[in-house]
Amino acid sequence: MSSSRDTMEHLFSCFDTAYLVLGESAATLTNDAYVVRTYEMARALGEVALSFREYLDEVTRRPLAPLEDALRRAVASDDSGAMVLFAMATVVGPRVLVSLRDARAEGVLDEPALQVLDLASRVLVREIRAVGDVASRFPLIEDPVWQSGARSLTTALDEAGNAESFGISR
Numbered sequence: 255m256s257s258s259r260d261t262m263e264h265l266f267s268c269f270d271t272a273y274l275v276l277g278e279s280a281a282t283l284t285n286d287a288y289v290v291r292t293y294e295m296a297r298a299l300g301e302v303a304l305s306f307r308e309y310l311d312e313v314t315r316r317p318l319a320p321l322e323d324a325l326r327r328a329v330a331s332d333d334s335g336a337m338v339l340f341a342m343a344t345v346v347g348p349r350v351l352v353s354l355r356d357a358r359a360e361g362v363l364d365e366p367a368l369q370v371l372d373l374a375s376r377v378l379v380r381e382i383r384a385v386g387d388v389a390s391r392f393p394l395i396e397d398p399v400w401q402s403g404a405r406s407l408t409t410a411l412d413e414a415g416n417a418e419s420f421g422i423s424r
Contacts, residue, residue: 261360265422270306270307271325272299277297298380324345324346327410328340337407345411349419350420354378357371
């Protein structure tokens with residue numbers, strides 16, 4: 255079992271990494287609706303990262319490599335923004351949610367930490383739903399190359415040992 259601080263630092267890294275990559279990437283995307291959604295998601299996840307930072311007092315920024323790689327691959331493979339939003343809503347986001355659940359199950363967190371985890375979960379679920387709302391305005395992407403790229407994001411995380419979550423002490 256990891257310490258409370260280790261758990262919170264790891265989860266900070268999940269949110270901070272997503273915040274950084276989404277924030278950097280939004281300006282490079284070509285679909286205006288996806289640009290707005292990516293900026294808004296980055297801002298929301300940045301606020302969660304700030305909550306972790308305030309809880310932890312001092313924390314070193316350490317991007318979480320598998321999460322960062324998945325998001326950067328998604329951005330590089332589709333400049334419209336559809337792939338990075340897909341990645342957040344169906345590949346990365348659910349794994350972070352499982353990590354948040356697992357952190358609660360450890361039973362070593364104090365009440366302020368649990369409040370940060372609750373905020374993080376609420377924000378992440380809200381952002382995943384918002385991606386669904388935006389995506390519903392566009393036709394399904396039936397391009398086999400795009401679909402293969404989407405599947406490869408999941409495969410890469412599975413092969414990196416993150417089949418269900420990003421863990422809580424990696």
